[in-house]
Amino acid sequence: MRPLLFEHYRTAKQSLVRARMRTALTMTGVAIGVASITTILALSNGITNIINDQVKELGSSVAVIRPVSKQSSLQDLANPTPQNAYTTSPLTERDVESIYELKDTQAVAPLMTLSGSVRKEGASPERSSILATTPDFADIAKLKMSDGQFIDTVTLEDTAVIGTQLAVDLFGTEDAIGKTFLIRGQSFTVIGIMKRQNDPINYNNIDLDSAAIISFESGKLFNSGVAQIQQINVKAKPGVAMADFKQKITNLLRANHDHERDVAVYTGSSIAKPTSRLFSVISTVMSLIAGISLLVGGIGIMNIMLVSISERTREIGLRKAVGASNRTIILQFMIEALIISVIGGFAGFIGGYVIAFGISMFLTYDPAFSWAIVGWASALSVGVGVLFGLYPAIRASSKDPIESLRRYH
Amino acid sequence: MTHHTASSPVISLTNLRKRFGVGEAEQYALDGVDLTVEKGEFIAIMGPSGCGKTTLLNIIGLLDQPTDGEYLLDGKSVEDLSNSKRARIRAKQIGFIFQNFNLIERLNVLENVALPLAYSSMPHLKRLVAASDMLKNFHLGEREYYMPWQLSGGQTQRVAIARALVNDPSIILADEPTGNLDSRSSHVIMEELSEVHKKGNTIIMVTHNPNLTTYASRVITMLDGKIDTDTKDLTIEKPKVAEKKPLGKTSKKAAPKAKKKRAKKAKKS
Numbered sequence: 001m002r003p004l005l006f007e008h009y010r011t012a013k014q015s016l017v018r019a020r021m022r023t024a025l026t027m028t029g030v031a032i033g034v035a036s037i038t039t040i041l042a043l044s045n046g047i048t049n050i051i052n053d054q055v056k057e058l059g060s061s062v063a064v065i066r067p068v069s070k071q072s073s074l075q076d077l078a079n080p081t082p083q084n085a086y087t088t089s090p091l092t093e094r095d096v097e098s099i100y101e102l103k104d105t106q107a108v109a110p111l112m113t114l115s116g117s118v119r120k121e122g123a124s125p126e127r128s129s130i131l132a133t134t135p136d137f138a139d140i141a142k143l144k145m146s147d148g149q150f151i152d153t154v155t156l157e158d159t160a161v162i163g164t165q166l167a168v169d170l171f172g173t174e175d176a177i178g179k180t181f182l183i184r185g186q187s188f189t190v191i192g193i194m195k196r197q198n199d200p201i202n203y204n205n206i207d208l209d210s211a212a213i214i215s216f217e218s219g220k221l222f223n224s225g226v227a228q229i230q231q232i233n234v235k236a237k238p239g240v241a242m243a244d245f246k247q248k249i250t251n252l253l254r255a256n257h258d259h260e261r262d263v264a265v266y267t268g269s270s271i272a273k274p275t276s277r278l279f280s281v282i283s284t285v286m287s288l289i290a291g292i293s294l295l296v297g298g299i300g301i302m303n304i305m306l307v308s309i310s311e312r313t314r315e316i317g318l319r320k321a322v323g324a325s326n327r328t329i330i331l332q333f334m335i336e337a338l339i340i341s342v343i344g345g346f347a348g349f350i351g352g353y354v355i356a357f358g359i360s361m362f363l364t365y366d367p368a369f370s371w372a373i374v375g376w377a378s379a380l381s382v383g384v385g386v387l388f389g390l391y392p393a394i395r396a397s398s399k400d401p402i403e404s405l406r407r408y409h
Numbered sequence: 410m411t412h413h414t415a416s417s418p419v420i421s422l423t424n425l426r427k428r429f430g431v432g433e434a435e436q437y438a439l440d441g442v443d444l445t446v447e448k449g450e451f452i453a454i455m456g457p458s459g460c461g462k463t464t465l466l467n468i469i470g471l472l473d474q475p476t477d478g479e480y481l482l483d484g485k486s487v488e489d490l491s492n493s494k495r496a497r498i499r500a501k502q503i504g505f506i507f508q509n510f511n512l513i514e515r516l517n518v519l520e521n522v523a524l525p526l527a528y529s530s531m532p533h534l535k536r537l538v539a540a541s542d543m544l545k546n547f548h549l550g551e552r553e554y555y556m557p558w559q560l561s562g563g564q565t566q567r568v569a570i571a572r573a574l575v576n577d578p579s580i581i582l583a584d585e586p587t588g589n590l591d592s593r594s595s596h597v598i599m600e601e602l603s604e605v606h607k608k609g610n611t612i613i614m615v616t617h618n619p620n621l622t623t624y625a626s627r628v629i630t631m632l633d634g635k636i637d638t639d640t641k642d643l644t645i646e647k648p649k650v651a652e653k654k655p656l657g658k659t660s661k662k663a664a665p666k667a668k669k670k671r672a673k674k675a676k677k678s
Contacts, residue, residue: 004527004528004530006533007527007533010533014515014516015515018515314511315513317511318511318513318524319524319528320472320496320499321470321472321499321505321511322499322500322505322524322525322528322572322576323496323497323499323500323501323525323528323529323576324496324500324528325492325493325495325496325497325528326492326493326496327493328496328528401472402467402472402473405507405511
């Protein structure tokens, strides 16, 4: 059996080299398919890695409380923001206070997103958002200031901390400390500029780069003195078991909310769930689309194998006459198809990473290498070879040797 | 080889029938053929086109299956053999020679001759050595690395004969081996075949050319799917053609060597 395999390999190599242009084009077809899948997997793995890192970091200490949204999963995708600014949130200031009183709690920050515009002498950046929160937010969200300070218990009510992008949009410079701007017509003074955020998971659902953060009290004033909390971020003391902590908060909130299950506590990876699910669905959909190009590559293999087989009808007849069984003929042509698809797949894999690194120059993260991608690329190229080589091979093997030998070129 | 037993004939066909078409179009290419071929015979099958001689050859070569009748090859029935077993027999016991040579164009002479050995699990290098030895018997030693299109028709057919012999078959089946050759090359080829025959090989040849039957030890004519005449048990008058001086060089040196080799092989198995 083994000498026969070598023989098949030799035969396949000879016939592929003879039709080298055709072989190269067919391999390119497979390579393009495998390359696009590799690119997508490499990039999406890159982002997944970053998400996982961040989740690990969050998971050890941060819990997030959000109102339960009754959206279907498909709508979740289209709108991964469960805290809808237009619905009334069941979260109250009382909840914040009672969580704060828990002995395991280190910091609590209620998040109140306000509607309204941020303006400065006609400049009104569209993407800006207004967030009212407590000084603890800086600790929980690990905010870093590029200039000035975050709001604290002694800062005045008409002061605000703004993101770098908002500073540029409003004042044309990042150097905006002490300057004033308008939130819903009220004048605020900038006391701090936040550094640019670079995290793929934005569990606060606010683009902090273009946000203006004001104190929770000022936020309430804009809302007729009523707190309208969309989310509460809680940080546990070091060494606290998050599962217990989550349970404690849940029990507490159940008691506060007359045992209505209208809020949910998220810890660990579930905080990032909307984000990571969005990414995984996007990468799956893109891989499927890339799969179509692989399918086209496979059809190319089948096409070229069928041509090759009809060109070599007499050879097949002769091989059968001198002792090749049907299985041997199938194997011979399968190996030929496999050589095309495996070499094509390998080139595609390398090419895919080159493309992925090329694309990542425009992104904030690097593509990731993983053996799973190697596995997928090899499985797909072998699979394509087998799938699209089988039919031509079977057709070759079922040729009648007498008919085949009678044929002239 | 073990299958060369003295008592049983190499081929034994009993009431062999082969039907083509169904219903109205039904016709028998072979209509009750009885034939026994002993080891060492050189049979020429003659007959008009469509008399079934090629069909008979294909059935003997296990490329085709009869509709009816019994076929014993080396004493064993081949009726119920699987596809792969039939292929194995073709690989080990049967050598084919075709009218249009059927060399593979992209393989060189040596590789073409070595081809049948690939299907009897012989390592590549050993195959090439065996093929090279065989080619030397046919005075084609210097042409080993030629491509088929670089050879003349006669040389091509000699390569094809070498290929048919390389696996040391029990029978050699030749379908109009000289059909595509001029008369000079035809005689060269026939001389080669009769050399092969003299070394003890069994040959069955289909031909249209009555001149070539003189090389055969037995001539069968077929008509309408039946054996019409058979020279077996008749004394054949040697026609003049056989007296002709052989045109091809007949190797006196190679012959004993090959015989010795074959004897050695037989001992081994």
